[in-house]
Amino acid sequence: MTLAERALAQLASWPDLFEAEPSCGIGRAVRAAHGEIAHFHSEDHVDLYLTARAIKRFEDHLTDATAVLLVPGSQWVTLRLDVATDVDLLMTLASLALQAHQAWPEPGEMPQAHCNDHRSPIRPKGSLSGG
Structure with missing residues (x-):
């Protein structure tokens, strides 16, 4: 079992989450009542919808x-x-x-249909790949 398969199974077992088709159409997703939480696009990459407020925090x-x-x-x-x-x-x-979706809903912060798949990420500090 790959790490992504293990993570997907673990998240899908949470009471507030269930497995679904992702809105981007690639891979598998995990949803909550408030919308999509994660997209599993490959065996080694997952997009997680944290919300702008949580990312900033x-x-x-x-x-x-x-x-x-x-x-x-x-x-x-x-x-x-x-x-x-x-x-x-x-x-x-x-x-x-999950906490961000449940506790911090803001009117202007509606779920985005587009996850990060096919977008250019910023490499984290200390990344050896160089971008």
Whole structure:
């Protein structure tokens, strides 16, 4: 079982989440009552809809995490699943995403149909790939 398969199964087992087709049409998604939370596009990349407010609030932590990729103007973050601890980070961020969707709804912050798939991410600090 790949890390993405393990993470998808784990998230789909949460009481507030269920597996679904992603709005972007690529891979699998996990949804909550308020909308899509995660898109699993490949065996090693997941887009997570954190909301702009949550990204802003945790931006320093997100940019310090080497598994996290940010896209300017996007309410989604992309995670690379290279090791088991990346799945742990995804679970933590998914919990934040659920909280953001339930506790911080803002009228102008409607779910975006477009996740980060096919967008250019900002590489995290300390990334050796160079972009």
